Amino acid sequence: MSYTDALAQISQIQSQITALTTAFTPPAASPTASSTATTTPATSFADQLAMAQAPAQTDMTSMTDAPSGVTSGLLTSGQQQFASQLAADTGLSPQVVGAWVLAEESGGAATARQGAGNNDWLNIGYTDGGTYGSADSVWSNPTTAANATAGWLQGQNTIPGYGAASSGIQAILGTAGQPPATQVAAIQQSGWASSGYPDLPALYSQIAT
Secondary structure, three states: OOOOHHHHHHHHHHHHHHHHHOOOOOOOOOHHHHHOOOHHHHHHHHHHHHHHHHHHHHHHOOOOOOOOOOOOHHHHHHHHHHHHHHHHHHOHHHHHHHHHHHHEEEHHHHHHHHHOOOOOOOOOOOOEEEEOOOOOHHOOOOHHHHHHHHHHHHOOOOOOOOOOOHHHHHHHHHHOOOHHHHHHHHHHOOOOOOOOOOOHHHHHHHHHH
């Protein structure tokens, strides 16, 4: 065998060995395929989680809060119930109404009035010239008293023997939904009390804390 033939045969043998080695070597994993297999389930899970959470978030957003009541040790239980109902009836701030009630009646006088079953907590009908409608059954319950008071504030003739509220008093309800300071100012400027309720802002701060 010539030298050239020997080199050719060696080259063929090396080619066959390479082919055999390649045939029995497992193919390497594709980085792209591996990345896709890992990423897809994670993305799918995130999507499912977001979908599962979406209804709960929508329900929470659509909920509306009920008007908050008045709870304060400065007020009797009847005053608290009256103020909470009047706020619900008129849209005024419960704390503003609570302060207003406190400005009209507090301490032992409020306790005595509640004991007497008189829930006219804003003293409607109590004037220098006499008292009107105080004996009516509407005042025997804080809720009915608040409803009658709300109607009177709206210009209705709900207080027996007393007549309708003035335009200045009716204007108080025009501030419903506005900041508490605006509501307080409207009460002070309404002519309800000759004093103008100078302590009403301070009383509001006490009720609101």
